[in-house]
Amino acid sequence: xxxxxxxxxxxxxxxxxxxxxxxxxxxxxxxxxxxxxxxxxxxxxxxxxxxxxxxxxxxxxxxxxxxxxxxxxxxxxxxxxxxxxxxxxxxxxxxxxxxxxxxxxxxxxxxxxxxxxxxxxxxxxxxxxxxxxxxxxxxxxxxxxxxxxxxxxxxxxxxxxxxxxxxxxxxxxxxxxxxxxxxxxxxxxxxxxxxxxxxxxxxxxxxxxxxxxxxxxxxxxxxxxxxxxxxxxxxxxx
Amino acid sequence: xxxxxxxxxxxxxxxxxxxxxxxxxxxxxxxxxxxxxxxxxxxxxxxxxxxxxxxxxxxxxxxxxxxxxxxxxxxxxxxxxxxxxxxxxxxxxxxxxxxxxxxxxxxxxxxxxxxxxx
Numbered sequence: 001x002x003x004x005x006x007x008x009x010x011x012x013x014x015x016x017x018x019x020x021x022x023x024x025x026x027x028x029x030x031x032x033x034x035x036x037x038x039x040x041x042x043x044x045x046x047x048x049x050x051x052x053x054x055x056x057x058x059x060x061x062x063x064x065x066x067x068x069x070x071x072x073x074x075x076x077x078x079x080x081x082x083x084x085x086x087x088x089x090x091x092x093x094x095x096x097x098x099x100x101x102x103x104x105x106x107x108x109x110x111x112x113x114x115x116x117x118x119x120x121x122x123x124x125x126x127x128x129x130x131x132x133x134x135x136x137x138x139x140x141x142x143x144x145x146x147x148x149x150x151x152x153x154x155x156x157x158x159x160x161x162x163x164x165x166x167x168x169x170x171x172x173x174x175x176x177x178x179x180x181x182x183x184x185x186x187x188x189x190x191x192x193x194x195x196x197x198x199x200x201x202x203x204x205x206x207x208x209x210x211x212x213x214x215x216x217x218x219x220x221x222x223x224x225x226x227x228x229x230x231x232x233x234x235x236x237x238x
Numbered sequence: 239x240x241x242x243x244x245x246x247x248x249x250x251x252x253x254x255x256x257x258x259x260x261x262x263x264x265x266x267x268x269x270x271x272x273x274x275x276x277x278x279x280x281x282x283x284x285x286x287x288x289x290x291x292x293x294x295x296x297x298x299x300x301x302x303x304x305x306x307x308x309x310x311x312x313x314x315x316x317x318x319x320x321x322x323x324x325x326x327x328x329x330x331x332x333x334x335x336x337x338x339x340x341x342x343x344x345x346x347x348x349x350x351x352x353x354x355x356x
Contacts, residue, residue, distance in 0.1 A: 060338040061331050174266055216271075223274075224267050227260055235263045 003082040003106060005032040007098070008072030009054070010065055011089030015043040017202070022052035024095040025087065030102065035075055036089065039068040045089075065156070066177035073168040084168075085159040090202040093157040097197040102159045110193030111164050112185050114150065115157035120196035127199070134218060138179050141222060145229050146186045150194060153179040157197060164190060170238035176221050183228035184236050242284055249280030272320055276313050283309075 007025050011018055018036065025034050036049035040062035050056045057071055069086055076084040083105055087093045097115055104110040117127070118135075126132075138153045156178050160168070164185060173180035185192055256273045259265040265273075283290045294305035 060334045175268060220267055220271070227257070227267075230261050232262070 002031070004080065005030065005083040005085065005102060006072070006076045006079075006081040007032045007034045007085045007087055007095075008069060008076070009034065009036045009049075009087050009089045010039055010068035010072065011036055011041065011045050011049065012039040012062060012065075012068070013041045013043050013045060014089040015041070015045045015048055017091040018045050018049045018089055019052045021087065021089060021091050021095070022049055022054045025098065026053050028095055028098050030099050032085070032098070033081075035072055037068040037071045039063055039065070064175050066172055066174040069156075069177065070168060070172035073165055073172065076165045077169040081165065082162055083159055084165050086156055088156050088202075092199055092202045094198055094200055097157070097195070100195050101157065101197065104193035104195065105159050105161045109191065111190035112158060112160040112182075113193045113195055114152060114155050114182070115197035115199075116150075116152035116155055116194040117197060117199045118151040119194060120198060122198055125199060125201040130214070134214070137218075138221060138225065141225055142179065142182060142186075145225070146183070148186060148192060150182055150192060152194065153182050155197075155199075157199075160185075164188075166238050167236060171236045173224065176217055179221050180224050180228060183225055187228060187231070187233055188236055242287055245284035246281065249277050249284055253277040253281060269324065272317060276317070 009018075009021065009025075014021075022034055022036065025032065034054040036046065036054040036056045038046040038049065038056060038058045040059050046056045046058050057075065059068065059071065063071075072086070073084055083102055085098065085102060087095065087098075093115065101113055101115050104113040127135075135152060135154050139149075139151055142148065142150050142153055154176075158178075158181075167184065167188065168181070171184065173184070182192065253274070256265065256270050256277060260267060260270045290306070291302050294302040297305060297308075299305040299308070
């Protein structure tokens with residue numbers, strides 16, 4: 001039986017990169033549908049995405065990555081998809097790894113599969129030292145709290161199955177949601193898997209984490225991760 | 239001394255209350271951030287009151303209590319300004335949402351009319 005797979009691409013002003021990324025995803029041997037969630041872009045991201053062969057949802061204003069991705073999960077739930085994959089709209093994630101990424105979910109080994117940049121030697125592009133330190137910190141924090149190893153909890157290159165499509169359609173964290181989504185999977189007793197992927201330099205746009213924000217980012221994410229351990233599981237359940 | 243305890247207890251109550259609201263998802267972290275920051279500042283100031291006294295004299299207050307009133311007032315001005323900013327943002331979004339729905343409805347009616355006419 002063919003599993004229906006949806007690739008969700010959140011994009012905010014990614015007109016330069018979006019055509020390439022949509023085409024690359026569609027060129028993969030895995031058959032997938034592509035949904036670009038245009039998060040209130042002021043450029044022609046949505047026009048280009050549609051021209052490249054993606055389905056497009058345009059949000060009337062910028063919701064931020066969490067809200068954009070959740071729109072994708074809601075679409076996946078509504079249209080009965082079995083697997084939802086998140087791929088960033090900036091070209092950072094190489095769709096070549098799509099099949100590897102969804103494998104653990106298809107095989108039923110995990111509810112969520114995360115593409116990690118730390119399990120394989122990255123040739124060429126490496127994220128900045130600061131960023132790597134930050135990621136390692138979150139990874140250590142999550143290991144401390146959950147006794148689970150997630151080497152790259154900030155990676156937005158991930159896939160999940162029906163169970164968490166349903167959960168995330170109802171509850172998805174807002175700003176800087178990736179590590180928090182890992183916590184949600186943990187709190188609901190879901191299985192996590194990581195697969196090695198090579199990440200590329202972003203093709204366009206700037207990281208949503210720029211300038212003064214690292215400080216707020218670290219505090220917010222650490223605080224939020226801690227609070228997820230205290231939350232009643234009911235808040236996540238659809 | 240008792241005033242110090244009172245201040246400490248009060249800021250701890252606010253801190254715990256905000257944490258509990260976030261925990262129950264009644265408050266998202268983004269909006270709770272300023273409250274958390276200020277209530278923690280309150281806890282710190284009530285524990286280390288020398289800090290407060292030296293700050294008061296540094297700012298030229300004769301009475302530390304006046305400085306505390308002043309600081310709390312400043313905190314509330316800041317918080318209410320922040321709330322107004324959030325409110326404006328919501329207002330703008332609400333307007334856009336209404337417009338988006340209106341436009342969609344019009345498009346849908348037109349499409350329906352076209353298919354009915356056929």
